[in-house]
Structures are given as C-alpha cells and as structure tokens.
Amino acid sequence: MSNEIVKEGAANIVRLDKNNSSFGMKNGFLCAKKDDEGYDRVFLHRTFPFDKPWEYISVIDPDNNEIGIIYSISDYDAKTEELLRTELCRKYYEPRVKSIVSLKERYGFSYWVIITEEGRRVSLTMQDTFRNIIRIGDDKAVLLDVDGNRFVIESISGLDKKSHRKIELYI
Amino acid sequence: MVSFDKIPSYITEVFTDKGIDNIYLMAYCDMDNEHIYCDTYIALTKDMLYVTSGTVILEPKDKGKGLDSFWKEKSFAGYSIDSIESLKVEELLSSARLTAKTSDGEYIFLSAMTNFCKGNCNLFVKYFGKIKKGDIVSPDFEIDSEDDPKNNCCPKCGMRYPDKNRKVCPKCMEKGKLFSRFGVFLLKYKMEMLILLISLVFLTGTSILIPYFSNGFFYDKILDESGSLYGQILLALGIIIATKLLSVFADMINGYISTKIATKVVYDLKNTIFGAIERLSLSFFNGRQTGGLMTQVNDDSNTIYGFFCDGIPYFLINIVQVVVLCVILFIMNPLLALLSLSTIPVFYFVLRRTYSVSRKLHTHHYSGVRRMNSQLSDVLGGIRVVKAFAKENEESQRFHKSNRIAAASNRKLALFNNYVYPYIGVILYFGNVIALGVGGYMVMSDRFAFTYGDLITFTAYINMIYSPMYFFSHMIDWTASTSNSLQRLFEIYDTEPDITEKADAVTLENIEGRVEFRSVDFGYSKTKKVIDNVSFEIEAQHILGIVGHTGAGKSTIANLIMRLYDTDEGGVYIDGVNVKELSFKSLYENIAIVSQETYLFIGSILDNIRYARPDASYEEVIYAAKCAGAHDFIIKLPDGYNTMIGFGHKDLSGGERQRVSIARAILRDPKILILDEATAAMDTKTEKMIQTALSSLTKGKTTIMIAHRLSTLRDAHKLIVIENGRVAEQGTHKELLDIEDGVYNKLYTLQLDALKNAGITE
Numbered sequence: 045m046s047n048e049i050v051k052e053g054a055a056n057i058v059r060l061d062k063n064n065s066s067f068g069m070k071n072g073f074l075c076a077k078k079d080d081e082g083y084d085r086v087f088l089h090r091t092f093p094f095d096k097p098w099e100y101i102s103v104i105d106p107d108n109n110e111i112g113i114i115y116s117i118s119d120y121d122a123k124t125e126e127l128l129r130t131e132l133c134r135k136y137y138e139p140r141v142k143s144i145v146s147l148k149e150r151y152g153f154s155y156w157v158i159i160t161e162e163g164r165r166v167s168l169t170m171q172d173t174f175r176n177i178i179r180i181g182d183d184k185a186v187l188l189d190v191d192g193n194r195f196v197i198e199s200i201s202g203l204d205k206k207s208h209r210k211i212e213l214y215i
Numbered sequence: 216m217v218s219f220d221k222i223p224s225y226i227t228e229v230f231t232d233k234g235i236d237n238i239y240l241m242a243y244c245d246m247d248n249e250h251i252y253c254d255t256y257i258a259l260t261k262d263m264l265y266v267t268s269g270t271v272i273l274e275p276k277d278k279g280k281g282l283d284s285f286w287k288e289k290s291f292a293g294y295s296i297d298s299i300e301s302l303k304v305e306e307l308l309s310s311a312r313l314t315a316k317t318s319d320g321e322y323i324f325l326s327a328m329t330n331f332c333k334g335n336c337n338l339f340v341k342y343f344g345k346i347k348k349g350d351i352v353s354p355d356f357e358i359d360s361e362d363d364p365k366n367n368c369c370p371k372c373g374m375r376y377p378d379k380n381r382k383v384c385p386k387c388m389e390k391g392k393l394f395s396r397f398g399v400f401l402l403k404y405k406m407e408m409l410i411l412l413i414s415l416v417f418l419t420g421t422s423i424l425i426p427y428f429s430n431g432f433f434y435d436k437i438l439d440e441s442g443s444l445y446g447q448i449l450l451a452l453g454i455i456i457a458t459k460l461l462s463v464f465a466d467m468i469n470g471y472i473s474t475k476i477a478t479k480v481v482y483d484l485k486n487t488i489f490g491a492i493e494r495l496s497l498s499f500f501n502g503r504q505t506g507g508l509m510t511q512v513n514d515d516s517n518t519i520y521g522f523f524c525d526g527i528p529y530f531l532i533n534i535v536q537v538v539v540l541c542v543i544l545f546i547m548n549p550l551l552a553l554l555s556l557s558t559i560p561v562f563y564f565v566l567r568r569t570y571s572v573s574r575k576l577h578t579h580h581y582s583g584v585r586r587m588n589s590q591l592s593d594v595l596g597g598i599r600v601v602k603a604f605a606k607e608n609e610e611s612q613r614f615h616k617s618n619r620i621a622a623a624s625n626r627k628l629a630l631f632n633n634y635v636y637p638y639i640g641v642i643l644y645f646g647n648v649i650a651l652g653v654g655g656y657m658v659m660s661d662r663f664a665f666t667y668g669d670l671i672t673f674t675a676y677i678n679m680i681y682s683p684m685y686f687f688s689h690m691i692d693w694t695a696s697t698s699n700s701l702q703r704l705f706e707i708y709d710t711e712p713d714i715t716e717k718a719d720a721v722t723l724e725n726i727e728g729r730v731e732f733r734s735v736d737f738g739y740s741k742t743k744k745v746i747d748n749v750s751f752e753i754e755a756q757h758i759l760g761i762v763g764h765t766g767a768g769k770s771t772i773a774n775l776i777m778r779l780y781d782t783d784e785g786g787v788y789i790d791g792v793n794v795k796e797l798s799f800k801s802l803y804e805n806i807a808i809v810s811q812e813t814y815l816f817i818g819s820i821l822d823n824i825r826y827a828r829p830d831a832s833y834e835e836v837i838y839a840a841k842c843a844g845a846h847d848f849i850i851k852l853p854d855g856y857n858t859m860i861g862f863g864h865k866d867l868s869g870g871e872r873q874r875v876s877i878a879r880a881i882l883r884d885p886k887i888l889i890l891d892e893a894t895a896a897m898d899t900k901t902e903k904m905i906q907t908a909l910s911s912l913t914k915g916k917t918t919i920m921i922a923h924r925l926s927t928l929r930d931a932h933k934l935i936v937i938e939n940g941r942v943a944e945q946g947t948h949k950e951l952l953d954i955e956d957g958v959y960n961k962l963y964t965l966q967l968d969a970l971k972n973a974g975i976t977e
Contacts, residue, residue, distance in 0.1 A: 072248050072324030085322060108939070134250045134327070137310045151385040151702035153377050164252070169377050174582065190377045191330040194309040213578045 058112035061119040138196040144207040219335035242339035244328035255326040267291045302340045393701040414469040415532040421462035426675035434668035484516035491707045515700035522697035533683035558646035576628045583621035720798035726805045727755040728886040728917030736784035747940040758918045760928030763937035769921045807885035811892040813876040817861030827883035839881040845874035887917045
C-alpha cells in the first residue's frame with residue numbers, strides 16, 4: 045500500500061545511494077556531493093531513530109533543505125559507510141548505562157550517579173523523573189537529564205540486581 | 216580574566232609557558248573536536264582564540280605524599296580573532312560542537328562537548344561577540360550577574376541550580392526550613408490553632424479518664440467491699456456519663472474548629488498558589504504541563520492542610536497521650552509495663568522493613584492507574600478518529616492491556632495490605648497477651664499488690680498506647696509527602712517572573728502606535744535563536760504584513776511586541792519607548808491580539824465579549840458583535856448573548872468562536888492590533904466574513920498581520936518576509952513581487968498556482 049503511494053509521486057523522495065552521491069570530511073565537518081552539486085557541510089538526521097538507526101537517513105544542507113534520503117548506509121562502500129556511521133554516532137551520542145550507583149529523589153528532582161559502558165562515572169539530575177524516562181519497547185529506556193543529555197539503558201532487565209532495584213520504582 | 220568553569224592552575228601555566236597572557240575569557244569542553252572524551256580549554260585574548268586539548272596525568276610527588284598533576288597536551292591551535300566572523304554552539308542531540316565561521320565563509324570545528332558544558336560555552340560565545348565588537352576592552356571586565364556562575368550554583372554543594380529561575384538547590388534544601396517557613400503562614404490562625412489544641416487536650420484527658428472510671432475505679436472502689444465508695448453505683452454512673460459527655464463536647468468543639476480552619480487554610484492556600492502562578496511569565500508555563508499545575512493547586516493545598524491541621528495536632532496529642540500513659544503504667548506496675556511495651560520496638564522494626572515493599576507496590580499501582588487513565592482520556596478525546604478508522608477493537612485491546620496491569624498492581628497492593636499488616640498487628644497484640652498472662656498471675660499471687668481492677672485498667676491503657684503506633688509510622692511518610700507539596704508550593708512562590716514592570720515605568724497616555732524592532736535577538740532557550748538580528752519599523756495606523764514559512768518566527772515577533780517575552784539583544788520600541796520601560800497598563804491597554812487559537816472562558820457570550828472591557832454597555836457589545844460578524848449567529852441562539860459557552864455548555868464552531876474573539880478585540884479598541892493567522896483555520900466563506908470584520912477592526916489602528924494567505928496582505932503598507940528568524944526581504948507587495956527569485960515572489964507564485972489549480976481565483 046505504502047509503496048503504491050510513493051509511486052504516485054505526490055511527494056518527491058530523493059533516494060541517495062553510491063550512484064548519485066558521495067560523502068567526505070572537510071575541516072572536521074561532513075560534506076557531500078550529489079550529482080554535480082557539492083555541499084561543504086551537510087547534516088544527518090535519523091528519520092526513525094529507534095526503529096531504524098542506520099536506515100532512512102535524511103541529509104540536510106545548511107539552509108535546512110533536504111538533499112535526499114539514504115535508505116541504508118550499507119548502500120555505500122565500506123569507507124563511506126563507516127564515515128556515515130561515525131557521524132551518526134556523534135550526532136546521536138547516547139552513552140549506555142552499565143549500572144546505577146545511586147538514585148536519590150529530592151523535591152521533584154532525582155539525582156543519579158551512573159557508570160557508563162565506557163567506564164565513566166556520571167552524575168546527572170532529572171526533573172519529573174517519570175516523564176523523563178522514555179520507554180522504548182518493553183526493555184529499553186532513555187534517560188533525559190535537565191541539561192538535555194541522553195543516556196540509554198539497552199536492557200532494563202539486564203541491569204545488575206542493585207541497579208534494577210533503584211530504577212524499578214520509575215518503570 | 217573571566218571563566219565560566221573552574222580552570223586548574225596547570226592550565227593557566229600552560230598558556231603562560233606559551234607566552235600567552237592577558238586572557239579575557241576561558242571555557243571548558245569535555246570532548247575534543249573528534250568527539251573523544253578529554254579536557255579541552257578555550258582561551259580568548261584581545262587578538263587570538265586558543266584551543267588546547269589533552270589529559271591530566273597524575274603522578275606521585277617526588278617528595279612527600281600526594282599526587283602531582285601534569286597536562287599532557289594532545290593538540291593546540293590558535294586563531295586570529297580578525298579572521299573569525301562569529302562563534303556558534305551547534306546543537307546535536309546529547310552533545311554540541313563549538314564552531315567558528317571565518318570571514319571567508321569557511322567553518323572551523325573548535326571542540327565538541329556534552330550538554331553539561333553547553334550552557335557555559337554559550338556564555339563564552341556571547342562574551343566573544345562583545346569582545347570582538349570592542350564593547351569589552353580589558354581582561355578585568357565584569358559579566359552580567361545573571362551569567363555569573365556563582366549566582367547560578369549552590370554555594371553548599373557547588374552544583375548548578377536545576378531551575379535557573381529559582382535559586383534553590385533541591386539537594387541541599389533542608390526539610391525543617393520548609394516546615395518552619397510554612398509555620399509562619401499558619402500564624403494568622405494562631406487563635407484557632409490554640410483552641411484546637413485545647414480541645415484535643417480535653418479529648419485526650421477524658422479518653423484517659425473513661426477507662427479508669429469504668430474499669431479500675433468501678434471494680435475496686437464501688438464493687439469491692441473494701442472500696443472507699445462501696446455500693447455507690449449511681450455516683451459511679453454519674454461520673455462515667457459526665458466524663459463521656461465532656462469527651463463528646465470536646466470532640467464537637469474540635470470538629471467545629473478543624474472544619475473552620477480547614478476551609479480558611481485551603482482557601483488561602485489555593486489563592487496564594489493561584490496568585491503566584493498568575494504572576495509568572497509565559498516562559499514558566501512552557502516547561503510545565505497545565506494538568507500538573509492544576510494538580511498542584513488542588514492536591515498540594517489539601518495535603519498541606521491535612522498535615523498541619525489534622526496531622527500535627529493529633530501527633531502532638533498522641534505523643535502527650537503515650538507519654539502520660541507510659542508514666543501511669545510504670546507507676547501502676549513497672550515490671551508489667553516494661554514487659555508489655557517491649558513489643559513496640561519489634562513492631563517498628565518489622566513495620567519499617569515492610570514499608571519499602573509497600574511503597575514500591577503503591578508506586579507501581581499509581582503508575583499503572585495513571586497510564587490507564589491517560590490512555591482512556593486519549594481514546595475518548597479522539598473517538599471520532601478511532602471510529603473513522605474502525606480501530607475500536609485495537610483500542611479495546613490496548614485498554615484491556617493497561618487495565619489488566621492496573622488491576623494486577625491493585626490486587627498485589629490489596630493482598631499485601633490484607634495479609635501483611637494484620638500479621639504485624641499481632642506483634643503488638645503479644646504485648647496485650649503478656650499483660651494478661653503476667654498481670655493475671657500477679658492478681659492471683661499474694662506477692663503483688665495488683666488488683667483485678669488494676670489489671671483491667673492496665674490492659675485498657677496498653678491498648679490506648681498501641682493504637683497511635685500505626686499513626687506514628689504513617690507520620691513519617693506523611694511528613695515526606697507534605698515536604699514535597701511544600702517544596703512545590705514554594706517552587707511557584709519563589710520563582711521570579713522573567714517579565715517585570717520597572718519601578719519607574721513610563722505610562723503613555725495617548726499612544727500613537729509606531730512600532731519598531733531594533734536588532735532584536737531572541738530564543739525560547741538560550742541555546743537556540745528564533746529571532747536573529749531583526750529590524751523593521753511600522754508607522755502609526757499603518758498595516759504591516761509578516762510573511763514566512765511555518766516556524767520561521769512570525770508569532771514570536773507578535774509575542775515580543777506584547778512583551779510576553781523579553782528580547783535577548785536589541786529592543787522593541789513603541790512610540791520610541793522600549794517596551795521594557797513601559798508600564799504594563801500602557802502596554803496591555805493599547806495592544807490586542809486575535810490569534811488562530813481562540814480561547815473562550817466558561818460564561819456567557821456577553822461575558823466573553825466584555826472580557827476586554829467589563830464596563831462596556833449592551834449597545835457597545837452589540838456594535839462590536841455586528842462589526843465582527845458575530846451578531847447574526849448569536850441572536851439565532853435561544854439564549855442570545857446570554858448563551859453559556861465553554862466547558863460543559865454550548866459548543867461554538869471554530870468560525871463562531873473566532874468572531875466572538877474579534878468582537879472582544881473590537882471592544883478593547885486598541886491602538887495596536889495583532890492578527891496572528893486569525894483566519895487560517897476557516898473555510899472560504901467564513902474567512903471572507905471574518906476578513907470583512909477585520910477590515911472594520913483595523914481602521915485607524917497600527918495593524919500587524921501575520922497570514923499564510925498572501926493575498927490578504929496585498930493592501931499592507933509594508934511587508935516583511937521572515938526566514939529562519941531573519942528578515943529576508945521587506946517592502947510593499949509590489950516591491951517584493953518585483954524581486955526576481957525573491958522569497959516573496961516565489962511564495963506568491965506558488966500560492967497563486969495552487970489556488971488556480973483548486974479553481975479559486977483571488
């Protein structure tokens with residue numbers, strides 16, 4: 045059904061792949077070339093960040109115009125795929141929570157100390173804890189702190205017993 | 216030098232060693248320009264911007280204990296300020312990057328950072344601009360107090376205040392202070408509180424006396440042959456009845472006073488909270504749910520009242536009662552008292568252990584019910600869509616699932632309460648058993664001077680001590696929830712509104728209506744500019760049209776004229792006076808807005824039209840309604856202008872609501888009128904009707920029209936085209952059409968084609 049709509053062509057989706065586009069780095073920024081047009085800077089946006097993190101990537105120019113959509117970063121050669129993957133990881137930077145060291149609720153705010161999978165010990169403050177723990181599916185959650193930092197718990201049930209006990213009240 | 220972060224001494228030494236001194240500004244980022252965690256310091260002198268990244272190495276000191284820190288540099292770069300046009304903190308998602316735009320249009324990636332550092336880096340960017348402009352000429356400059364980290368961090372723990380508008384650290388806030396602060400609020404009821412306390416003392420006194428007169432006194436003094444009042448049953452009955460009557464009287468007084476105070480305190484509390492909410496600026500509401508605020512006003516005032524008017528007095532009385540009874544019991548029989556009361560510590564130990572489980576079950580139950588309720592209101596709100604897409608079964612299943620979860624959590628909680636608490640109660644009951652067993656032995660034994668009447672009184676008193684035990688344990692949780700409510704109350708109470716009227720604000724008696732924007736910058740958050748260096752001017756009684764894509768910043772311009780928000784940079788001027796200098800009276804009496812979102816309050820149509828000017832005559836109301844094209848539909852309603860509208864009453868259509876709101880604006884007769892997409896949601900016929908209404912409204916007024924339909928702006932004296940928060944073009948309709956490849960030209964041609972395709976001619 046959806047493919048039929050796409051074929052009708054009411055809206056134009058420009059599909060980007062290795063045949064019509066290429067990507068590179070310039071001064072530390074992602075740049076692109078589509079057909080014959082070059083872009084010194086481009087920005088990647090996941091259209092389905094939770095469902096399809098490496099697929100349907102919208103490529104935007106500095107004036108916020110969409111250049112096109114990469115259906116899958118694996119459509120490109122290995123080097124470009126790695127480049128796109130790195131850029132996406134940087135943009136959607138979400139440290140993974142390995143364990144929760146402490147969690148204290150104080151007057152509408154909760155104070156967390158967590159250990160990330162990189163081994164960093166991070167202190168974060170959350171307001172309205174229930175609202176700022178975003179559940180994705182049954183077992184995944186994203187923590188949003190007051191500064192807008194995001195921390196992901198890939199598997200709530202996979203947390204150690206002590207950490208699980210601390211977060212259990214909010215999920 | 217100004218630094219927004221703590222800069223270690225070894226970093227300042229790094230710069231000194233490189234011959235860099237006279238640093239104006241420094242900031243810290245926790246990543247480098249490859250998004251790898253490390254320490255990055257950015258320093259700004261008068262001419263250069265330096266970026267150094269590296270890590271700190273800790274090594275044991277050569278002599279003595281402790282560690283020495285060394286800076287291991289990974290990269291160092293310097294850029295001439297003249298070559299940098301601007302700095303920007305570009306937001307990613309959970310991180311950001313500091314970039315520089317060079318004068319030849321190239322970008323330089325200076326550093327990445329997590330959002331922890333973003334706020335301070337934005338301040339760095341702000342002061343970079345001032346230094347580059349030459350507004351700051353010495354390294355010993357002072358920053359604005361609102362930017363000073365000292366004013367934004369808790370002096371005790373050093374952490375940044377989580378809410379910038381409220382200089383309170385929840386982590387370090389003392390619970391006691393909250394209660395004592397609220398105690399001051401209750402002082403105006405001190406007389407009532409005193410009477411309440413006296414009545415409670417009476418209640419306690421009589422409740423202690425009743426068991427004595429009907430047990431020990433009755434058996435030992437009246438029924439026992441050796442009793443001093445042997446056989447005087449009538450006297451005993453008289454005393455028992457009198458004590459009971461006194462107790463009932465004290466209870467009545469207590470109930471009367473509590474109800475009286477309850478009503479007053481809840482009324483005052485709700486007024487205080489609502490008054491505080493109204494005082495706050497619009498920005499406060501942007502970060503909060505309206506439902507949450509309603510809960511705050513209703514639930515919190517009840518919780519606080521309950522604690523202070525029921526909890527505290529009963530707590531005090533129970534404490535007095537328990538202490539007095541303990542003293543009596545120890546006087547009556549110290550050994551028996553010690554044995555019987557020994558179960559209380561065990562009871563508390565077990566009870567507190569089960570509380571954590573109980574609290575968890577309560578939270579699960581609460582979140583289950585909350586999820587179910589929100590789903591229910593979601594589906595009921597969108598029932599038309601559900602039916603239109605025939606999704607009743609799916610929605611039923613979704614509801615069954617959340618209902619099942621809520622029911623399961625409720626069952627668990629109920630089972631826990633029904634099974635666990637009675638067992639815990641048995642621990643206390645053991646004290647009673649000990650009293651009966653050991654006391655019974657003492658009555659029968661000659662070695663103890665302990666009578667049957669003593670035993671009966673003793674056991675009655677033991678039970679009176681046990682009953683407040685549950686209350687005491689409940690008091691701990693009650694205190695916690697009240698302190699949360701108090702915190703929320705003071706959160707609103709203490710928040711300083713962003714928009715305040717100056718003490719010496721200017722009142723303009725006769726506003727002409729000239730509006731001017733001078734280099735205005737504004738963002739709803741400090742990190743994202745919505746309005747970027749916007750300047751324009753509109754003469755009094757002229758019409759200005761604002762055009763642009765959705766989200767370009769058009770409505771924000773309207774908000775800034777109304778001073779619902781203050782500009783970050785530059786200023787908005789009315790008749791040459793900055794709106795920040797104007798009194799609220801001159802501002803709000805002379806500006807009216809008709810927007811796409813019309814809000815009509817619960818009340819009659821008459822009340823809603825008169826909302827702008829309650830003293831307007833009936834004739835004026837009819838005139839305004841006629842001008843707005845609302846009169847015709849109003850008189851067709853059975854109750855005419857007295858028709859009740861709003862929640863639970865007559866539901867008006869979108870066009871009707873809009874016309875009532877235009878009538879409201881006509882009645883206000885403002886000098887400056889803002890029409891923000893006033894006809895965007897209307898069908899063509901209604902739109903035409905409203906356009907006619909609007910043309911009568913705009914006569915002789917400075918009018919700022921924001922519209923998607925460009926043809927409606929053709930007659931405007933001036934048009935400005937907003938793109939990404941900037942003024943892309945400005946001029947008359949004709950002037951803008953003459954710009955080939957201009958934004959307006961493109962938009963106009965596109966709309967014209969679309970209308971032609973739809974068979975509509977302008």
